[in-house]
Structure formats: structure tokens, C-alpha cells
Amino acid sequence: MAFSQETINQAWRKADGRCECSLNKCRHLSKCSKELDPQNKIEWKKWHAHHKVSPDAGGSDNLDNCQILCVECHENTDNYGNN
Numbered sequence: 001m002a003f004s005q006e007t008i009n010q011a012w013r014k015a016d017g018r019c020e021c022s023l024n025k026c027r028h029l030s031k032c033s034k035e036l037d038p039q040n041k042i043e044w045k046k047w048h049a050h051h052k053v054s055p056d057a058g059g060s061d062n063l064d065n066c067q068i069l070c071v072e073c074h075e076n077t078d079n080y081g082n083n
């Protein structure tokens with residue numbers, strides 16, 4: 001399962017092109033808010049569309065389960081590699 005391009009576009013707009021991570025285990029403050037590359041081509045500004053609830057755990061591919069995360073933050077999520 002994967003998000004549709006349309007869902008990813010909507011999530012991107014909702015996130016305002018910034019990382020939405022608020023994980024405690026990351027070293028950023030309450031929110032990462034890193035500016036990301038809309039084209040996802042610039043190495044240090046790359047991002048993923050993350051399943052907040054992993055598909056394995058019954059998470060959907062809907063917008064409300066989609067979170068824009070920079071790659072660094074995505075690697076810190078519990079279900080990384082699972083979505």
C-alpha cells in the first residue's frame with residue numbers, strides 16, 4: 001500500500017513544505033519544521049510521505065494518516081522501513 005500522488009500533494013500543502021515531525025527522540029525542538037525540496041531532488045532537503053499508523057497495523061492511505069517527514073526524522077519513526 002502506498003499513498004496516491006494526490007494524497008501526497010495534499011499532505012505537502014498541509015505541511016507547507018516543512019517536516020511535520022514532533023518525535024521526542026529527534027534532536028530538534030518541539031517540531032522539526034525543516035524546509036524541504038518540493039521536487040525531492042536536493043539531497044539534504046529530501047523527504048518522505050510517512051504513514052503515521054503503519055499499513056501493517058491497519059493504517060490507511062488517507063490524508064489523515066499521511067505525514068511529511070524529512071529523511072532523518074523518518075528514520076527515527078518506529079515503523080520506518082514498514083511504509
Ligand SMILES: [Zn+2]
Binds near residue numbers: 020069070074
Ligand atoms: Zn524532520
Ligand SMILES: [Zn+2]
Binds near residue numbers: 022027032072073074
Ligand atoms: Zn524529527
